[in-house]
Amino acid sequence: MIADHGLIGDLQTAALVSADGAIDWFCCPRFDSPSVFGALLDHEHGGWCVVRPVGEDYRVKQLYLPDTAVLITRFMTRSGTGELVDFMPLAPRTHATDNHRLVRMLRSVRGQIDFEVEVVPRFDYGRQAHKTHLTDDGVVFDSGGMTLTLHAVRESGDTRLAAIRVGDDNAVRGRISLDAGEVRGFVLESAADGPPRAIPPSELEHLFQLTVRFWRSWLARSTYRGRWREMLNRSVLTLKLMTYAPTGAMVAAPTAGLPEQIGGLRNWDYRYTWVRDASFAVYSLLSMGFTEEAADFAGWLADRYQDTTGRLQIMYRVDGTTDLTEQTLDHWAGYRGSWPVRIGNGAAGQLQLDIYGELLDSVYQGHRHGLAVGYRGWEAITGVLDWLGDNWDQPEEGIWETRGGRADFTYGRLMSWVAFDRGIRLSESLRRPGQAGRWRVHRDRIYRQIWERGWHKGRRAFVQRYDSDVLDSSLLRMSQVGFVAARDPKWFSTLTAMEEELVVDSLVYRYNPDAAPDGLRGGEGTFSLCTFAYVNALAKAGYVDKARLVFEKMLTYSTHLGLYAEEIGPTGEQLGNFPQAFTHLSLIDAAITLDDALDNTGPQWI
Structure with missing residues (x-):
């Protein structure tokens, strides 16, 4: 197993x-x-x-x-x-x-x-x-x-x-x-x-x-002193184990080909470094006091955006090279017969607009924690934002790397909004030159567009794609990044809609593939990243006791060693590549948010 x-x-x-x-x-x-x-x-x-x-x-x-x-x-x-x-x-x-x-x-x-x-x-x-x-x-x-x-x-x-x-x-x-x-x-x-x-x-x-x-x-360098110290220590040790020290890159997982559904086709190679995951890593490690590791990851990210004229590849090898040609190992049967076994990753060339928001947010958070942004880095950031200004309003493959064609994904627009917002804040804080006026126009256009096209009146919720009624748990981050107030009535109704459709006994699915075909046959388990994101959203919305229960229940799904794969199957088994960095990063974020909420509120009814 x-x-x-x-x-x-x-x-x-x-x-x-x-x-x-x-x-x-x-x-x-x-x-x-x-x-x-x-x-x-x-x-x-x-x-x-x-x-x-x-x-x-x-x-x-x-x-x-x-x-x-x-x-x-x-x-x-x-x-x-x-x-x-x-x-x-x-x-x-x-x-x-x-x-x-x-x-x-x-x-x-x-x-x-x-x-x-x-x-x-x-x-x-x-x-x-x-x-x-x-x-x-x-x-x-x-x-x-x-x-x-x-x-x-x-x-x-x-x-x-x-x-x-x-x-x-x-x-x-x-x-x-x-x-x-x-x-x-x-x-x-x-x-x-x-x-x-x-x-x-x-x-x-x-x-x-x-x-x-x-x-x-x-x-011993950890500064975390909260309620779940043992679990967070194991998570951060696991993240360190997945770090390639010579460059500071963190792999999404050390494995390839482990299935998201037993006998299914969703068997990907995760032994590479995603811009998205590395960006999250900077924030999570800073929050636990590991500034040296955060600086290393930030340096790896800086090398990637400094080596480009604007558009980033979504993932790289640990040394920063871009050859991730996907192939199958036809002579291998796969885990419990789950074939094909893939090495390389064909999603590397996809357009995923959200990575720019995650990148700029990590630079911004690093700046707030004392990580310097040099001249070359700032020039590269302005180049990335200028490229995004010309390209944010187009269909893309989205955060979940769907293979069913491009669409106008709300999460991609949300994180594009984050990219411009953080770029403006950095420019003002650092007093660096940039097209802040143009960035502000893009930021405000995206904000209005999401409210007009990403909000579905019938579902009373923000939805996965424009002109659809599909829910998507990636949008649980909307309040965390500051796009919507954590206690806005429309955010409450979004959480309610997600709970009714995507949450099963506290575990959270990414989306319903039957309602939103993604180009692949078969299904998958609940996505552990999304469950911890749900904890974060609940805590910020004031549902603190409910958030704690979901978190504590999620801890019961860990392995005997405190590790998590990407997903959890119907019988509680770990599915997908293992252990997965994104899951452990989101566990850290959820615990710290929940600690803060519990320290600043009284008991709440579930």
């Missing part, structure tokens, strides 16, 4: 570890590189790395070491209790590297326990064959273009790893036996400098302590 996984990483790539001890998703050397382990999407052809007790008579518990990204999987057997400790020592922050280490540390904490090990790499999404070389100290898997080296962890003179063997499939299998207090395991290293070597347990313990110290010292 998607939910049965934890995330580990080194700030350049990441791996998913199942509750049964399997690494079944790992791309290397970057988030958006081809996979080495991909059993999550095809168990037969994807590749995996499993460590588990011998036999089937055991119980499993999984947790993160508190305040870290170190994952502990506990196995309880009749003869003893063992722990598998998975982590990735940090890669260099300032430059990209092909060298990455996956540490799988095994220890017996009670009694005696036998582990079975199976390492089955499948390079380049299972398309590239490899050779396997076994040595006294480990194994080298060589695909020609990439190597993965297994270093054995053992004391000097220990020969108990000699049972490891190479199979006809060029995989490695073996056993590790541990008595109480013993530590063993192995390290998987890409692009290793030299042959396999025996690593003493003391060296492994040192790597463990360094990794723990990094994560705890980083998290």
Whole structure:
């Protein structure tokens, strides 16, 4: 199951570890590189790395070491209790590297326990064959273009790893036996400098302590002291794990191809950086006190709009390049038969007008928190706004990246209004030159247009597209961005209409695809981002107790490790790519808004 996984990483790539001890998703050397382990999407052809007790008579518990990204999987057997400790020592922050280490540390904490090990790499999404070389100290898997080296962890003179063997499939299998207090395991290293070597347990313990110290010292910088500290800490750690440190870019998710509906077609690649998500990240991280990370993301965004004459691509690779050609992996079956499995993303070239509002709002919020806007940055911002002035009043694909043709989406117009509004405020605050008069004309035109064409008298609500009666939960942000007063009667009626049609037991759908065909067959689950946006809107509208109940109920849908995918299915299962940055960003925003509302109001009736 998607939910049965934890995330580990080194700030350049990441791996998913199942509750049964399997690494079944790992791309290397970057988030958006081809996979080495991909059993999550095809168990037969994807590749995996499993460590588990011998036999089937055991119980499993999984947790993160508190305040870290170190994952502990506990196995309880009749003869003893063992722990598998998975982590990735940090890669260099300032430059990209092909060298990455996956540490799988095994220890017996009670009694005696036998582990079975199976390492089955499948390079380049299972398309590239490899050779396997076994040595006294480990194994080298060589695909020609990439190597993965297994270093054995053992004391000097220990020969108990000699049972490891190479199979006809060029995989490695073996056993590790541990008595109480013993530590063993192995390290998987890409692009290793030299042959396999025996690593003493003391060296492994040192790597463990360094990794723990990094994560705890980083998290200690958080300024959040609200009611949901544990959940927000886990969310911000997850966001950090999805950050590509050399550029400051954050991927939407570290996975590709996980379905929004089991057996459906909506299986996209999210291992890229969306302008929208990065913009939200700036605000969320600033709100928790992580100004350095916010500045890094803001810098990545600045590079994107400074490299353009006005129009932005909606998403980029983590290094800022634009090649995201979409293709399908025809040889992979997909998660639980959900095919096609797509890599790349054809939506990259879409016109989505909302990204300009999110971009300018993040620049504005960053400015309010002390992030400077330099000369080159301001010149680029004016270029973006001048381009938007010539292009905002046209059909687009919209925030949900529909593939059924362009339309006049209200949310795109709303965020265009935000772009001009924030540009005007920045110009005045910074005392920088710009066509503020022209921007003000555009801002006011959009404002009147939305009220005239985005408001549906019959539905008594703002609607998804002009000349339609379709509701859309993206518009829950209308009050948050300041377009409409949070307690305006028309906003109350909009919330009521959404609650009646898009909310099911507190969970929120994006829209009704039957009422608004989006060019794809099938449906999807409720969208977790939208549920947290609903909490935000309710709190701002004064429905504080109701907002808190929705929020608390949403917390019950998290995984055992506090993680969220993109969507939640009818039976409460996690659906879509996992974990998803947008969901965790919106969780942070909702909690902070709700904290503020609860601190400044008395009890409210639901």
